[in-house]
Amino acid sequence: MxxxxxxxxxxxxxxxxxxxxxxxxxxxxxxxxxxxxxxxxxxxxxxxxxxxxxxxxxxxxxxxxxxxxxxxxxxxxxxxxxxxxxxxxxxxxxxxxxxxxxxxxxxxxxxxxxxxxxxxxxxxxxxxxxxxxxxNKENQNKTIRIPTSEGFELITIEDIIHCQADSSYTHIFTTNSKLLVSKPIKYFDDLLKDDNFFRIHNSHMVNISHVKKYTKGKGGFVTMSNNNTVDVSARKKEEFLKLFK
Incomplete structure (x- = not known):
C-alpha cells in the first residue's frame, strides 16, 4: 500500500x-x-x-x-x-x-x-x-528535464540552439552536446514556444537568440550559433522575418 x-x-x-x-x-x-x-x-x-x-x-x-x-x-x-x-x-x-x-x-x-x-x-x-x-528564475535561466535512453539530462533553456524532428524522436542541439530524445518535436514546440523559440519548418525549431544569419531563398535558411544551417519553410518565412523587425 x-x-x-x-x-x-x-x-x-x-x-x-x-x-x-x-x-x-x-x-x-x-x-x-x-x-x-x-x-x-x-x-x-x-x-x-x-x-x-x-x-x-x-x-x-x-x-x-x-x-x-x-x-x-x-x-x-x-x-x-x-x-x-x-x-x-x-x-x-x-x-x-x-x-x-x-x-x-x-x-x-x-x-x-x-x-x-x-x-x-x-x-x-x-x-x-x-x-x-x-x-524563482527568469525564463532564460530556466532548466528543463530531458528524458534520455539512460535516464535524463537537465538542460538550461538558453543553451538549446535548435531542435530537429526525426519521426517520433527529436534531435536537440545545445551549446555543448547533441541529444536524441524519444519525444516528437511538437512536444518541445508546445513547451518552448513562449520562451524565444520558433518553429521555422515542420521539422525544425530554433532558439531565436542563437540565430546568426538569414540567407534569402524561397523560404531561405538560417545559420545558427553552432554554424548548422536550418531551412525556413516558405509558409513560415514572413512570420519568422517579422521577429527581427
Whole structure:
C-alpha cells in the first residue's frame, strides 16, 4: 500500500480525491488529510508519506510554500490545481505530474498508472528541486528535464540552439552536446514556444537568440550559433522575418 497524504484547503476537493482513490486506486492508503501549510509540514515529517496530492493555493499560502518549508522530499508528488497558469509551464519543465480541477477520473487513473512506473524517490526529489528553482528564475535561466535512453539530462533553456524532428524522436542541439530524445518535436514546440523559440519548418525549431544569419531563398535558411544551417519553410518565412523587425 502506498501511504498517501492529501493537502487541500477545500473539503469538496479533498473529498473528490478520496472518492477517486476509493474507486480507482486501491493500492493507495490515505493516512492524513491536511487543509493548511503548517499542519501539512508537521504531518509530513511525522508520518513519512510515499505520495502527496498537493493543492497549489492553500488559504493565503501555496503548495510551493509548503515544499520550501519542508526542505526534503522523500515522496512522490502530484499537484492539483484549478488554475492553468504559469505554474503549469513550470510543471512541464520539470516533468512534474499535475491534475487540473475538477479532477477527471480518466486523468486521475492515468496519473496513478504513471506513478507505478516512475523512477525512485531520489529522482522525484530532484524534480521538485528543479521545479522550485525554475519558479524563482527568469525564463532564460530556466532548466528543463530531458528524458534520455539512460535516464535524463537537465538542460538550461538558453543553451538549446535548435531542435530537429526525426519521426517520433527529436534531435536537440545545445551549446555543448547533441541529444536524441524519444519525444516528437511538437512536444518541445508546445513547451518552448513562449520562451524565444520558433518553429521555422515542420521539422525544425530554433532558439531565436542563437540565430546568426538569414540567407534569402524561397523560404531561405538560417545559420545558427553552432554554424548548422536550418531551412525556413516558405509558409513560415514572413512570420519568422517579422521577429527581427
Amino acid at each position: 502506498i501511504r498517501t497524504i492529501i493537502i487541500d484547503d477545500e473539503k469538496h476537493c479533498s473529498d473528490r480525491v478520496l472518492k477517486l482513490i476509493s474507486d480507482h486506486a486501491p493500492n493507495l492508503k490515505v493516512i492524513a488529510v491536511c487543509n493548511n501549510v503548517e499542519e501539512a509540514v508537521d504531518v509530513t515529517k511525522t508520518l513519512d508519506p510515499e505520495l502527496i496530492f498537493l493543492d497549489i493555493e492553500i488559504h493565503d499560502k501555496t503548495g510551493f510554500d509548503y515544499l520550501e518549508k519542508l526542505g526534503s522530499y522523500n515522496f512522490h508528488l502530484i499537484f492539483t490545481t484549478a488554475f492553468d497558469n504559469y505554474a503549469i509551464k513550470a510543471f512541464k519543465y520539470s516533468a512534474m505530474d499535475y491534475l487540473l480541477k475538477p479532477i477527471d477520473s480518466d486523468d486521475f487513473i492515468q496519473a496513478i498508472d504513471k506513478l507505478t512506473k516512475r523512477l525512485n524517490a531520489l529522482d522525484q526529489e530532484l524534480q521538485i528541486k528543479l521545479l522550485l528553482n525554475n519558479l
